[in-house]
Amino acid sequence: MQSVNPKPGTQVSVATTPLQVRGRSFTAVVLRMAGPPDAGFFEALDTLMRQAPHFFVNAPLVLDVEHAADLGEKAEFVKLVHQLRARKLFAVGIQGATPEQGNAAFGAGLITLQGGREASLERGAARAAPAELKAVTSVEPAATLLITEPVRSGQRIFADRGDLIVMAPVSSGAELIAHGNIHIYGPLRGRALAGVNGDRTARIFCQNLEAELIAIAGLYRTSDDLGPALRQTRIQAFLKDDTLCVEPLK
Amino acid sequence: MAKIIVVTSGKGGVGKTTSTAAIGAGLAMRGKKTVVIDFDVGLRNLDMIMGCERRVVFDFINVIQGDAKIKQALITDRRLENLSILPTSQTRDKDALTKEGVEKVLNELREQFDYIICDSPAGIERGAHLAMYYADEAVVVTNPEVSSVRDSDRVLGLLSAKTNRAEKGEGEVKSHLLLTRYDPARVARGEMMKVDDILEILSIPLLGIIPESTAVLKASNVGTPVTFDTKSNAGKAYEDAVSRLIGEQLEMKIQPERQGLFQRLLRRTA
Numbered sequence: 001m002q003s004v005n006p007k008p009g010t011q012v013s014v015a016t017t018p019l020q021v022r023g024r025s026f027t028a029v030v031l032r033m034a035g036p037p038d039a040g041f042f043e044a045l046d047t048l049m050r051q052a053p054h055f056f057v058n059a060p061l062v063l064d065v066e067h068a069a070d071l072g073e074k075a076e077f078v079k080l081v082h083q084l085r086a087r088k089l090f091a092v093g094i095q096g097a098t099p100e101q102g103n104a105a106f107g108a109g110l111i112t113l114q115g116g117r118e119a120s121l122e123r124g125a126a127r128a129a130p131a132e133l134k135a136v137t138s139v140e141p142a143a144t145l146l147i148t149e150p151v152r153s154g155q156r157i158f159a160d161r162g163d164l165i166v167m168a169p170v171s172s173g174a175e176l177i178a179h180g181n182i183h184i185y186g187p188l189r190g191r192a193l194a195g196v197n198g199d200r201t202a203r204i205f206c207q208n209l210e211a212e213l214i215a216i217a218g219l220y221r222t223s224d225d226l227g228p229a230l231r232q233t234r235i236q237a238f239l240k241d242d243t244l245c246v247e248p249l250k
Numbered sequence: 251m252a253k254i255i256v257v258t259s260g261k262g263g264v265g266k267t268t269s270t271a272a273i274g275a276g277l278a279m280r281g282k283k284t285v286v287i288d289f290d291v292g293l294r295n296l297d298m299i300m301g302c303e304r305r306v307v308f309d310f311i312n313v314i315q316g317d318a319k320i321k322q323a324l325i326t327d328r329r330l331e332n333l334s335i336l337p338t339s340q341t342r343d344k345d346a347l348t349k350e351g352v353e354k355v356l357n358e359l360r361e362q363f364d365y366i367i368c369d370s371p372a373g374i375e376r377g378a379h380l381a382m383y384y385a386d387e388a389v390v391v392t393n394p395e396v397s398s399v400r401d402s403d404r405v406l407g408l409l410s411a412k413t414n415r416a417e418k419g420e421g422e423v424k425s426h427l428l429l430t431r432y433d434p435a436r437v438a439r440g441e442m443m444k445v446d447d448i449l450e451i452l453s454i455p456l457l458g459i460i461p462e463s464t465a466v467l468k469a470s471n472v473g474t475p476v477t478f479d480t481k482s483n484a485g486k487a488y489e490d491a492v493s494r495l496i497g498e499q500l501e502m503k504i505q506p507e508r509q510g511l512f513q514r515l516l517r518r519t520a
């Protein structure tokens with residue numbers, strides 16, 4: 001549920017050609033650096049990683065150096081890459097770089113990327129939504145996101161700092177994602193993914209269940225295995241051991 | 251200052267162009283100065299349905315690229331002097347449309363007309379996006395079937411997020427649902443979705459229900475908006491929709507298919 005990356009080796013071909021070239025897009029996490037990679041930077045990064053331990057797992061990392069103008073030496077990039085790697089973070093490239101920065105980074109094995117798109121709304125994985133981390137240097141407290149307008153097919157709402165409350169219908173083909181709990185005071189016809197950071201205590205509360213999929217901490221059930229008994233009823237969903245339980249709300 | 255209304259749907263072939271022509275004609279019949287614009291670059295259907303394809307010299311794209319003045323490209327309807335059409339080009343593609351170009355043309359038209367009706371291409375790509383971008387209101391054309399309703403829902407999401415109004419925080423694009431190709435018999439048999447179920451999913455006000463009708467095909471074959479066929483059920487339904495669009499309160503009814511003499515006789519004796 002949490003990863004879009006295909007396993008290495010899944011592309012092995014039975015044809016006789018020695019290699020195949022395929023275009024593929026992956027979602028990367030962009031780390032926007034507000035300044036040089038000093039002690040403050042790493043302190044903020046460590047705090048963030050403690051709060052969101054699963055967020056970076058296996059994600060290719062892109063460093064946005066637009067606001068880190070004085071980062072310019074190859075040695076500095078090499079050191080940064082090592083310091084990140086020590087945290088199991090794997091930088092693959094930089095963006096927002098000057099040509100000089102690009103050259104220096106290249107020496108450290110980083111490619112220069114251009115024109116990255118905010119991860120599109122259509123794509124699957126939960127981590128795609130926050131295509132960049134806005135506040136690396138100041139970690140904000142949990143906050144609830146309140147939505148009062150209908151969530152339409154193709155739209156994705158991401159509560160990246162806590163609970164998500166929706167007081168309107170959620171269409172089929174729409175997606176709700178939250179680090180915390182999800183409450184829906186209307187029919188849920190799309191998907192709801194709570195606790196996407198791995199929070200197994202997160203819950204989903206819903207007024208009228210017609211969901212295509214619900215998930216907590218990556219464990220999911222689809223409309224097929226939710227069964228007809230709970231359709232269009234008030235429910236709550238939670239994790240018990242390794243099972244996603246859905247129970248009527250009285 | 252004109253009101254800009256986009257006729258859009260996401261799904262193709264649901265009746266956008268038919269509805270654009272019918273609504274444009276209906277507004278003009280009520281004395282509103284109206285222009286219909288074809289945003290479906292490369293296909294050019296609106297001028298055919300309006301019956302003026304042989305009068306096209308310059309088009310929307312020529313105006314955007316500065317090769318012609320708006321006055322040269324606008325075609326006035328032969329039947330209604332209040333009604334104009336800005337046709338599109340068949341030889342260009344959607345990349346010829348630019349945001350700035352569209353804005354410039356719309357601003358100029360705003361001064362001269364009461365209503366600007368934009369016929370959107372299908373899909374949610376560039377052409378459809380630009381057709382809705384400067385809209386004040388939207389007519390979301392939907393057929394009573396699941397895939398069309400889903401696409402309309404998608405389009406409503408774009409209208410609430412990806413338009414000039416949304417981006418500038420100038421309030422929402424007021425959206426109306428126009429159900430077209432509605433066939434009561436097929437709804438009764440469960441082959442098509444019920445009105446209430448569609449309204450429940452889309453939760454926007456209903457502008458009208460246009461029945462499936464042979465009058466539509468007949469009208470498009472002779473190049474007249476179906477609204478001119480005031481006796482047909484579809485023509486009447488579009489007239490009602492236009493009344494609601496300009497703010498009149500009308501009871502919602504599904505116009506029955508007009509029966510021929512033969513059918514009436516048969517029924518009487520049966």
Ligand SMILES: Nc1ncnc2c1ncn2[C@@H]1O[C@H](COP(=O)(O)OP(=O)(O)OP(=O)(O)O)[C@@H](O)[C@H]1O
Pocket residue numbers: 259261262263264265266267268269290295370371372430431432460461462463464466467470484
């Ligand atoms: N109410 C109706 N009854 C019967 N036929 C209809 C009705 N409305 C539209 N049609 C027919 O459906 C077809 C598609 O209509 P139209 O061209 O208006 O759709 P559109 O949404 O503009 O299509 P596109 O997405 O290709 O631009 C045409 O053949 C038209 O005659």
Ligand SMILES: [Mg+2]
Pocket residue numbers: 266267268290295369370371
């Ligand atoms: Mg069309």
